[in-house]
Amino acid sequence: MERNHLPRHLVLQRQSLFDQGLLDEQFIQLEELQDDANPNFVEEVVTSYYQNTSTLIVIIEQALGTSPLDFNKLDGYMYQLKGSSSSFGAKKVKADCTLFREYCKAGNVEGCMRTFQQLKKEYASLKRKLEAYFQLARQARVTGTASRPK
Amino acid sequence: MVFEKGASSLKSVKAIETGKVAGTNNLATERKFSVLVVDDDAIIRKIHSKLLSKFPVEIQVAVNGKEAVDLYRSGAFFDLVLMDMEMPIMNGFEATKELRALGLKSLIVGVTARSSDSEKKAFMEAGLNDCHAKPLTSEMVKSLLQELNKNN
Numbered sequence: 675m676e677r678n679h680l681p682r683h684l685v686l687q688r689q690s691l692f693d694q695g696l697l698d699e700q701f702i703q704l705e706e707l708q709d710d711a712n713p714n715f716v717e718e719v720v721t722s723y724y725q726n727t728s729t730l731i732v733i734i735e736q737a738l739g740t741s742p743l744d745f746n747k748l749d750g751y752m753y754q755l756k757g758s759s760s761s762f763g764a765k766k767v768k769a770d771c772t773l774f775r776e777y778c779k780a781g782n783v784e785g786c787m788r789t790f791q792q793l794k795k796e797y798a799s800l801k802r803k804l805e806a807y808f809q810l811a812r813q814a815r816v817t818g819t820a821s822r823p824k
Numbered sequence: 825m826v827f828e829k830g831a832s833s834l835k836s837v838k839a840i841e842t843g844k845v846a847g848t849n850n851l852a853t854e855r856k857f858s859v860l861v862v863d864d865d866a867i868i869r870k871i872h873s874k875l876l877s878k879f880p881v882e883i884q885v886a887v888n889g890k891e892a893v894d895l896y897r898s899g900a901f902f903d904l905v906l907m908d909m910e911m912p913i914m915n916g917f918e919a920t921k922e923l924r925a926l927g928l929k930s931l932i933v934g935v936t937a938r939s940s941d942s943e944k945k946a947f948m949e950a951g952l953n954d955c956h957a958k959p960l961t962s963e964m965v966k967s968l969l970q971e972l973n974k975n976n
Binding site: 700706761 | 910
């Protein structure tokens with residue numbers, strides 16, 4: 675279903691993800707790759723992302739529990755998370771990853787801890803919002819409901 | 825036309841399959857280019873493969889540099905290699921150096937999440953033709969394939 679034939683409530687929900695700064699242009703790039711043969715491509719990418727990064731989040735959390743902190747190691751983990759997050763346009767999560775890495779470079783323990791907590795919240799929140807969005811998108815495809823853009 | 829290791833028979837087969845003769849000026853003589861996506865990140869492999877699938881190319885993937893080198897050693901040929909920088913077992917820098925040492929003259933393009941010019945420059949010194957931020961965009965992929973078309 676092309677973007678300009680999405681039901682209005684879906685259009686608004688999608689737009690709010692951008693307005694809240696949660697997603698960037700890369701998400702649109704992925705949407706443009708979707709076709710009839712692969713209408714759920716973006717959802718597949720996002721699902722892969724959460725499957726692949728959930729262990730990484732746990733590893734980072736464990737590494738933050740050690741003393742003294744290994745900032746090089748933490749930076750390496752966060753580099754991976756940032757790369758994966760940017761691949762589908764997770765703008766806020768990516769920004770938190772960048773901030774965390776800056777704290778690592780500065781050797782700032784409190785900064786790392788605080789930023790990681792923020793990152794986890796954004797990571798989980800984005801997952802919930804995208805799951806809700808994709809569910810609605812799937813339903814819309816099934817019912818084939820559409821409203822012309824005004 | 826530059827013939828690479830293991831390439832000449834493959835190109836001839838493809839030319840025959842398309843019913844065209846290689847080396848003509850007919851721009852419709854478009855054999856499928858072969859592209860190797862080398863990245864340990866499954867998401868990037870998925871995205872780059874999807875991007876490439878919009879074009880008439882054959883796509884192979886490798887999850888690290890060693891796999892890419894092993895594929896080449898076993899006789900596979902690639903017109904274009906998209907090489908990630910940081911990978912386990914063998915990274916992109918080492919894999920690129922190895923592929924060049926083995927005689928691969930095809931286009932090898934680095935794709936990296938590293939943003940600094942100095943890091944990209946260091947990666948280029950392994951023997952890349954170019955280096956871009958990942959993930960690639962449709963426009964960038966199109967541009968790379970146009971370059972391949974021009975060179976061939």
